[in-house]
Amino acid sequence: MTVESLLSRLESVKQTGTGKWVARCPAHADKSPSLSITDTGTRTLIHCFAGCNAEAILTAAGLNWRDLYRDEWQAAKAAALAHLVKLPPVDPVALERRIIEIALSDLRAGKPLSIEDAARYELALERVKAAANG
Ligand SMILES: [Zn+2]
Numbered sequence: 001m002t003v004e005s006l007l008s009r010l011e012s013v014k015q016t017g018t019g020k021w022v023a024r025c026p027a028h029a030d031k032s033p034s035l036s037i038t039d040t041g042t043r044t045l046i047h048c049f050a051g052c053n054a055e056a057i058l059t060a061a062g063l064n065w066r067d068l069y070r071d072e073w074q075a076a077k078a079a080a081l082a083h084l085v086k087l088p089p090v091d092p093v094a095l096e097r098r099i100i101e102i103a104l105s106d107l108r109a110g111k112p113l114s115i116e117d118a119a120r121y122e123l124a125l126e127r128v129k130a131a132a133n134g
Contacts, residue, residue: 001067003039026060027052044068093131096124
């Protein structure tokens, strides 16, 4: 989904620069625009200066995590990761293994990992190794 579709759901939208806007936050009674929206070209970053979390903002706008991504593949990956972090932490090592699997399936499919994903992948590797040693 494009940033324009998100902006069309918000009120008092004002462009502040290239790929940057402010708008009234839909997740709280916002009198002056305190929601910042940034379009990176592949995904949309949202931040409420009053402290609303991204999930609350998306829910109030009738959107979900996938809608922040322009590319379908990135959207699917974000949805998979968002689902994973919501699972109860019954077996933290299993979660780390799943993160490694997702990263590896990306790499096998020839999809480069984002910097964030690569860092998370490294962390998962360390945690699984630490669990095996401990
Ligand atoms: Zn807010």
